[in-house]
Amino acid sequence: MARRLAVDVPDGSYVNLGIGMPELVAQFLPSDREVLYHTENGLLGMGPPPHPDGVDPELINAGKKPVTAIPGAAYFHHADSFTMIRGGHIDLCVLGAMQVSASGDLANWSTGAEGAIPAVGGAMDLVQGVRTIYVITRHATKRGAPKIVSYCTFPLTGRACVDRIYTDLAVMDVEPEGLVVSELAPGVSFEQVREATDADVIAGEGLADPGTGKGGGA
């Protein structure tokens, strides 16, 4: 999934990768592209993880993991960092999801369960401020419950904020007419996606034509 998504990261863009699976995208970026990574704790120009000998506990990413800074990086405080986010300066944000709805609502911060410790971090700022939001998630939970749904039942992170969803089964665009499946994973049929999704899905134009290199069914 991360590999597939990485292909769609535009050259020269400013990108924020959420904690967890989204972080994997960086390692799959095609080598002919230059992308600047923003981490909301205060660094633009984040590089790969450091060699174990070179860890600085004061150089970390939003997931609190040690990182590096590329030549040409900049450090800044939190108000400036969220000026970048809220002000629409970041081109692309990749986030994980607990649920995504057909209209692009995202739930990724809380199950709303009794006794859970709610923790939101920067997710609500990112979904409102960043121009393009990609979600990367398995199509279903470990227990088999659909994560792509008609309506989110978990507390929302933001309404109508997701532009595209990358799962282990398909790539789907959130369009005014609904969820459009633009691409299927190798060996996956549109029917499988339809069954695994708790919302109506629409077959995208490219799907019927394996010759485009974008489609291809079972």
Place this chain on the structure above:
Amino acid sequence: MARRLAVDVPDGSYVNLGIGMPELVAQFLPSDREVLYHTENGLLGMGPPPHPDGVDPELINAGKKPVTAIPGAAYFHHADSFTMIRGGHIDLCVLGAMQVSASGDLANWSTGAEGAIPAVGGAMDLVQGVRTIYVITRHATKRGAPKIVSYCTFPLTGRACVDRIYTDLAVMDVEPEGLVVSELAPGVSFEQVREATDADVIAGEGLADPGTGKGGGA
């Protein structure tokens, strides 16, 4: 006036001096005090004017005149500079006046006359944000009109913002009960101040007793 006011600038304070007569205060600061001067165009730790050979047109004060920066100075942008002002971080601001009222209203930016070019600069931010506002002004205009008045007729810079007024005749505190004359200029009587002021004035406690070194009449 500037010399008299300089005595009242607290040691260790952060001070913003308005354009014109207020700027003169710096040269009279008692030599045993250290004060940090803020200029709203983006410098804290402003020093005296430069030697003519050392003028940098990009190092100026709010009056657009060349200045210097002391060791330990800091440059910053306008939003940060007005964070200092609006956020209440500056201890003292000294401003000129066209009119000051008995309740501490200040008019110092526009006559409101037809055809005049209104220009306010940072005055409205300073009077609202700085903790203590001293006004330094002649007691009357060149034409003899009182500048200390019951009500300002010129457009206001701010309401009830002035704490103390230093004129060529007296020092006056703006108190809840009215304008209290706390000090007279050498050779000036309380009666003279009363006549030159277009508002009720109250004799301060120290005035009657020349022995305090603060009073002294004609």
Place this chain on the structure above:
Amino acid sequence: MIDKQVESVAGAVDDVHDGATVLIGGFGAAGSPIELIHALIDLGVKDLTVGSNNTGSGQVGLAALIRNGQVSKMICSFPRTANSTVFPELYRAGRIDLELVPQGTLAERIRAGGAGIPAFYTPSSVGTVLAEGKETRRFDGQDYVMEYGLRADFALVKAKRADRYGNLVYNKTARNFGPIMCTAAETAIVQVEEVVPAGGIDPECVVTPGIFVDRVVVVRQPAQESVLVQEGQVYP
């Protein structure tokens, strides 16, 4: 490879269009991007709304742009300075509009515009004519005026040094409005004295991170407005 440097000042501003809103850096003569403004004069675009602290002085830079009839409205805090005659004449003649804003409110509006804040409350101007017609509101017993974030199509800014990512440092009090104006414009255009390799600016000392900058053009020895005015220069 990301490289925001463009070849010429003319090329840097060539998509500024009639009717555009343009933020122009500088406080008095310090930080005024003279060469970029002169490129706007050469371009001849009209009906501009310009946000800048002052209105220029003499017959160069912003004052020349105004005199040339290219500006229909100024948003500023102090539209007169020594040697500033161009704006007052046009204003009295009713040929240019003025939105007068307290300096700190102007700065905060620009900062808010860049930060995605549509509106905020400030104590500045409460009880004055500049608050007339504006919404006021009381918090904790004190009155505040609501002001709107300010965004623009373009910003013209002068900095000292850049790298190819557009990271910027400034010179002394020429910094003034530059950093916030870069954040509030769809397209931020910056003239610098030099471009250094990536890593040539200490990441701890970057004042404007490159994400806020779209184009960088080198003007190795920029004119100082104050010097041009002293010399009596006229542009074009």
Place this chain on the structure above:
Amino acid sequence: MIDKQVESVAGAVDDVHDGATVLIGGFGAAGSPIELIHALIDLGVKDLTVGSNNTGSGQVGLAALIRNGQVSKMICSFPRTANSTVFPELYRAGRIDLELVPQGTLAERIRAGGAGIPAFYTPSSVGTVLAEGKETRRFDGQDYVMEYGLRADFALVKAKRADRYGNLVYNKTARNFGPIMCTAAETAIVQVEEVVPAGGIDPECVVTPGIFVDRVVVVRQPAQESVLVQEGQVYP
């Protein structure tokens, strides 16, 4: 002579009082002012309202302050992290309050508090449970939530270097909330690794101008929270 340096961490915090609101810098373990927090534990003040992005980890620093029962309310964006068990336990037991705020809103509220802005509008959290009970308003067809500026009695911040005026520079991503928290506190208390003579910090590179700082205390080799937690340290 202005000199903001104080002798000891104990002396730096000795006027923090029961019921005080305290902003504490740091994001995760980076920038957490461990020694100042431990001085608060030694001081034993109670009923604190603490604003900080997280709730600490392990049994040191902020987590230890909470475990010690000194904090009655947390204002934060992410009250759980790896190795964070103290806050969740007290929260589930109903022994500590939580005001959960999106991270960018927390930053902007602190920045507004320091800048004399009582309230502002933000798109963050619109349409979510975190906007419930909050005033919303539409600008240009989009909904926004009104949020209030946040001020505190004290800020505890970790920086790298100071001068006697309190000018500060930070280390990498340990900068995070420090600069804005210094602006929003009545008394900003900062621990640094060293104090250099006035002029020892380039005025172009000052991150926090000294006007926002009240006290500076030297902790030459500050503990790193992440290291203490790895080692299983417990305070006191």
